[in-house]
Amino acid sequence: MAHIPDGVLSAPVLIGGAALALGGLALGLRRLDEADIPKTAILATVFFVASLFAVPVGPSSIHLLLSGLMGIVLGTRAIPAVFVGLLLQAVLFGFGGLTSLGVDVVDIAFPGVILGVVARSLLRGASGAGAAAIGGGAAALSVIGTAGCVSLALALSSADYLPSLKIVGLTYLPLAAVEAIVTGFVVAFLVRVKPEVLALEDREGEPA
Amino acid sequence: MSDAAFETPVALRLDRLDTRLRLVAVLACVIAILSVRSPWVLAGLLPVALATTGLCGLGARAVLARLAHVEGFLLVLALLLPLTVPGETWATLGPLTLSEPGVERASMVLLRVNLCALAVLTLLGGLEPVRLGHALARLGMPRKLVHLLLFSARWVALFRAEAARLDDALRARAFRPRTSLHTLRTLAHFTGQLLVRAFERAERVDEAMRCRAFSGRFAMVADERPGGYDAIFAAGLAFGLALPILVDRLI
Known part of the structure; x- marks a missing residue:
């Protein structure tokens, strides 16, 4: 749902999104050590694979974004990871837009990275239920951030979209709830089973 | 992907093209589609695009599955635009009134999104990630x-x-x-x-x-060189994209 296809947004929004995404990519790549590429790629792949599974919600089903979790695990490196994921989706499965790639990267990665970085600093010393709550909160807010970015991109593109935005926004609420619960459990699981996954960036000094 | 490509005779062999040309071509297609302003020209392009998917050996089922996925996203916008955009009434369905600019807007979005999706599917579908x-x-x-x-x-x-x-x-x-x-x-x-x-x-x-002494650098082995097939394809595509844009600007 967060993937805006080609043909919906206006040119200035597409260009603005692409510029922001390029900035984010530059930032993410600078923090990505060359020797760290295999590790980042493997983790990015897992998020990609996990988001392919459909979660039943009532009569319909949704796919997870996992952007909050990505931000927590990968930090700013989530931006190139999301970019690569979207590009692979376009090629392997044939969906997603090309001109809207920049906007989609911003919509999905930016809220996740910002909340992930906040969540990481809170996660130090937290355990069990606390860690789950922090992870869940970050995930829910990331999805809401994504909904906000998608709405903003649509609103800036054309005033005609404005009345539809409320309903577009509403479709994100179940996703936010499901993401919060799943991410909360994942973070609690990782704290218990393999905290090194969450401490990925500590080795290299302060996360961004 | 290659298995299917070898089994059925395909008129347009995109896998013989230089991959860089495929990437530039898909971008050119999408930008051309987005720059057309008349819904009639876009509607005229739809059968052309569908025929091209056939020429490239894509099954109707794959194309439909792909488009159905796009429709899922658009349903909300396409249904709401005719109801919410103010303007002259185009049709009334019981208590609902569809406005003319709303219907026009919705059909433009639908046509553009579907055409772009077809272009991406046709030109990039089956491209190996390594290439x-x-x-x-x-x-x-x-x-x-x-x-x-x-x-x-x-x-x-x-x-x-x-x-x-x-x-x-x-x-x-x-x-x-x-x-x-x-x-x-x-x-x-x-x-x-x-x-x-x-x-x-x-x-x-x-x-x-x-x-194994990995230092963060891969040797990039790429021996693709554009050839005659690429030139013919590029010329054909340039003509195929210039024509609708020209028609769009003239009518």
Whole structure:
């Protein structure tokens, strides 16, 4: 749902999104050590694979974004990871837009990275239920951030979209709830089973 | 992808093109489609685009599945635009009035999105990620990003297999996804387990690659050179894109 296809947004929004995404990519790549590429790629792949599974919600089903979790695990490196994921989706499965790639990267990665970085600093010393709550909160807010970015991109593109935005926004609420619960459990699981996954960036000094 | 391509005779062999040309071509198609302003010209392009998917050997079912996915996203916009955009009444359905600018707007969005999706599906469908990575590197994408893409592409299949094994294990224990906390917790542990396994594998891969003196640089082996087939394709495409734009500007 967060993937805006080609043909919906206006040119200035597409260009603005692409510029922001390029900035984010530059930032993410600078923090990505060359020797760290295999590790980042493997983790990015897992998020990609996990988001392919459909979660039943009532009569319909949704796919997870996992952007909050990505931000927590990968930090700013989530931006190139999301970019690569979207590009692979376009090629392997044939969906997603090309001109809207920049906007989609911003919509999905930016809220996740910002909340992930906040969540990481809170996660130090937290355990069990606390860690789950922090992870869940970050995930829910990331999805809401994504909904906000998608709405903003649509609103800036054309005033005609404005009345539809409320309903577009509403479709994100179940996703936010499901993401919060799943991410909360994942973070609690990782704290218990393999905290090194969450401490990925500590080795290299302060996360961004 | 190559299996299917060899079995059926295909009129347009996109896999014979230089991958860089395919990337430039798909971008040119999308930009051309977005720059057309008349819905009639776009509607005229739709059968052309569908015929091209046939020429490239794409099955009708694959095309429909792809378009259905796009429609899911657009349904909300396409249904709401005619109802919400103010303007002269185009038609009334009981208590609902469809406005003329709203209908026009909705049909424009629908046509553009579907045409772009067809262009991407036709020109990039079945492109091997390794070829994509090498072509992007030769088009000037930063090396780190290319490496990230190549590594990810390599591991997608591997982790889908790993996920399938975990999924088998779940189903062997009679797990059925439903709308319940149990499903969500199971999915979370599934994702967490996948991450833990991936992390451990990543450490092993990292050590193995360091043992083999990996310094963060891949040798890019790409021997693609544009040939006559590419020139003919490029000329045909340029004509095919210039014509609708010209018609659009003249009418």
